[in-house]
Amino acid sequence: MALIAISLNSCSQNKTTKIAFGSCGHQNDSLPIYNVVVKHKPDIFIFLGDNIYGDTYDMDVLKAKYDILKGKPSFQNLKKNTPIIATWDDHDFGWNDAGRHYKFKKESKEIFLDFFNEPKNSERRKQEGVYTSYYYEKSGKNLQVILLDVRTFRDDLLKHTKEENKFFYEPDYVPYQHADSTLLGATQWKWLEKELSKPADIRIIGSGSQFGIEYNGYEAWANFPLEQQKFFDLIKKTKANGVLFISGDVHYAEISKVETPNLYPIYDITSSGLSSRWLFATPNKNRIEGPVMENHFGLITINWKTKNPEIKMEIWDVNDNQRIEYSIKLDEISFKK
DSSP states (O other), X not given: OOOOEEEOOTTTTTTEEEEEEEOOOOTTSOOTHHHHHHHTOOSEEEXXXXXXXXXXXXXXXXXXXXXXXXXXXXXXXXXXXXXXXXXXXXXXXXXXXXXXXXXXXXXHHHHHHHHTTOOTTOHHHHSSSOOEEEEEEETXXXXXXXXXXXXXXXXXXXXXXXXXXXXXXXXXXXXXXXXXXXXXXXXXXXXXXXXXXXXXXXXXXXXXXXXXXXOOSSSSGGGSHHHHXXXXXXXXXXXXXXXXEEEOOSXXXXXXXXXXXXXXXXXXXXXXXXXXXXXXXXXXTTEXXXXXXXXXXXXEXXXXXXXXXXXXXXXXXXXXXXXXXXXXXXXXXXXXX
């Protein structure tokens, strides 16, 4: 994957970088949240998946649904004023909870890349899957954004038998326990190791599925615990500092914090609900902030003024009210020297 380096100039005077992000916006909704995003003047907006609700085996239908989003005044406002990058999740991949066996993943990929104006000579056009990375330079510092593809290579999920249910709701899935199960696939794992080995001050990992939550019976990295552990081990192997996750999928917002031996804490800021909503938040022992059930977007602000930059994580709702604010210093997510 070629290095994509972009200079962030919009906040050059105060030496900050603002990354807005979100997921789960239905193309048939008015989507006023995009106008709220623009008010905050982020340097970039990251779509984390379920950018539309396609859920079809007809590619003409899928494209038509993207066209509906394209025509939304609020989306046009966002596109006009904010650089956009994106990955996908199941509904824009093509079908609810789908993985590598979805029959039209090659066709839906091309529609996705066309919609988000991917260059015709891009590596994403040549490879299988939509994973990619970007570098942003600011004040002599490097921010790496890695967007994962948690659909193209993922094994089908294991159905819950519903014989032993510890939840107050009916779970859908149980975790894999054997080593040959995969979420990212061998090729993407190999690419990811190379990316984490590159120099960067802060690394934001975008995943359509939540990374940092405990098992709750729905879609998440927790259904692939060996893959999740593989990610922890890879961070340790590459000595990659400054890793934090952003994720979507669940139609509410929260911040999770995972602590594992010999590794700094891993934060996962979930922003899911650009227009979609859910009735309840599932149990999550790793939750340290939230949940926020109203429509919202996520915002990470990095203050590069000092040697030890501050990273502020926020959730802003559709009425432009701040609902979550949580700050850390870079040395809190770095290996100790």
